[in-house]
Amino acid sequence: MIQIEKVTVEDVPMLIIGKQDLKNIPLPGFIFLHGFMSAKEHNLHYAYLLAERGFRVFLPDAIMHGERGGDYSEEVMSKSFWKIILSSIKELPKIKHYITEYGYVIHDRIALGGTSMGAITTFGALTQYEWIKAAVSMMGTPAYQDFTHGMLKQGLEGISEAEVKETLDALTKYDLSLQPEKLNGRPLFIWHGEKDPVVPIAGIRTFLESQARHFKDEQVTYVTDEQAGHAVTRKGLLEAVNWIEEKVI
Template sequence: MNNYLRADSIIEEKIYIGEIPAILFRPKEAKDLLPTIIFYHGWSSSKELQRIRGFILSAVGYQVIIPDAINHGERNPIDYNDIKNGRYFWDTIFKNLDESNDIIHELILKYNTDPNRIGVMGNSMGGFTAAGVFTHNPKLKSLIVLNGSCAWQNSNKIFKKALGINEVEEFKEIEDKINEIDPINNLQLLKDRPILMLHGDSDSVVSVESQRLFYKEIMPLYQDKNRIELIEYPNLNHFVTTNMMEESISWFYKYMR
């Protein structure tokens, strides 16, 4: 796991899981069942735009799958600059959660995946997704959230305030679902499970305040405090840095061995 592989030692493959298009990376010479990372992209992104991150993770020994979310990539992308389309944000996350079991099942069935070493990771909207998938799937080994949120209600309040959205009946069903699935409302499902949160302290897109709130609430549930960590990067806006990727590799190496 700690031996870096050459570029020509990685296989990159376009696959479909049902109707879900995805890119799969894996070490070419791997013979054993592989530790596998499901990586979720952010709002307005796609699997292709995350290829370098998939390659980096695979280059240190992991199999990596990056699926396209609905409304993204090959799945009918929308105009992300149109503020009206912001209403699809939570629908996209909910759909990702609905599809996650199919992805996990297919990985184990067809792609040489070690069922006891599957981690989940995501950036921005993908970080919201990864947190929800991890919370509601106890078999997943580890979680890394980049510039996302494990406190969905709180983030939704911040989004609404920034966009000037008032309480309206049409959003009630969505908000009820947010509250039900929200990781911070399901802390007992996360007790003592490895979670790493990496976030810029000057993030103007997804405020770090929600991660601080989640960290404060969940920390008392951990016997081993090393298994839950929030790292903030000073003066960093909504970006993924080399340091974040290095921290992620170290975390997965520690908790997906």
């Protein structure tokens, strides 16, 4: 039986999913980060499939989302996009401390991943934390600065030039496309729809092509879907789960 436990790590609401009969045993761990305008509960299908494979999965809410949300307009949320991502990156150490301190995970078997905003967050976290054993991006991009320029071209209004510069400067240290060596040989799974209008596939494709010399053989698994937009297909979901089981357990 799969068990769902609800906890709060300091101020971060989080669900913990794993097999009930393995409750008191440290397991390989996967921290799964949700997308923009989503919430932790929306990714329970990933957590269930991974729990069946012997993982313990952790689903936190980002600021301004889920239990931490409020009556924010989409405009306010969009302007806070990078604030949300950077907050999630900075909160990961306390989540890691909690799940290791209380014996939920095997210390050197913690992977990280997510969808859309959660995948973008994952790329930034890879520049900061060596304890991430493997990473999964579903519809993400590591090119923080390029993606910001793309958002501005799409008509994100009400942001001054000074604010744009401040944001770009703050993002530099988290932009994996500018420091691919920080992957440091860690396995990376990437899934992306060819027709994604929200996080265009060009960002991840350019990264992989321009930085190929930094990757070891078979380090990166890159899967695309010619017909998919900004939604992960069931096939993509299952490919990700299979890959996580192979690389982390």
